[in-house]
Amino acid sequence: VTYELFYWPTIQGRGEFVRLALEEAGAPYVDVARGPGGMKRMMAELDGAMYAPFAPPFLRAEALTIGQTANILLYLGKHHDLAPQDEQGGLWTHQLQLTIADLVAEAHDTHHPVAVSLHYEDQKPEAGRRAAEFTANRIPKFFRYFEHILAGREWLVRERPTYADLSLFQVVEGLCYAFPNATAGLYGDYPNLAALRDRVAARPRIVAYLASKRRLPFNEEGIFRHYPDLDQD
Ligand SMILES: N[C@@H](CCC(=O)N[C@@H](CS)C(=O)NCC(=O)O)C(=O)O
16 A cells, blocks of 8 residues: 655645655655645545545545544554554543644644644734743653653553554653743653653654655744743743
């Protein structure tokens, strides 16, 4: 199977959680919207009648169309040994992914606290308040949670990585990019989480992916944006 991934072509965004899973699995895929005519195809799919997703990312796997990041990963986890096959293990991995999705949504809302349809520049005072709360309380609360889950373990779920580990790597990378001040204590304050980040970054296929052109750089159009005003000391 050559998968078709549909996602916005210029940002890592939520598509990156899917890309990391496909890369770690060594699964062939096409990043459709980054190719010729791809955006047009993606927009047509979003307007489709059957199984139309609300928003990218979505994945075409032969006859299947799958939307929602955590749902796509549930599928890939099952078919590429990126999650346990037993019910408890599969649900636990999915649960961790949904918790990561909550953190991602909160990170997004720091620069868009009022409306997705408005520019950041049109909601700066609200963004400042939201980001202050996020960096002071929410990042530490989520990081403490994952630090606790990782106590005495190399990986979140089992003796080898799952898609949840890849996603946790990505969210830590994103938060370190967006909020270098707020995350400066990562290695000292959350050693298990920092070690997991390093372990994922050292996976051979992930190393190759991160060095490739397929990995887009972080930028100020994605979810994790570096606005110094939102990352106070
Ligand atoms: N819960 C969905 C959220 C999808 C989502 O918000 N996608 C963004 C890009 S990362 C988008 O294109 N949103 C358009 C919109 O909400 O109108 C997921 O995890 O996949």
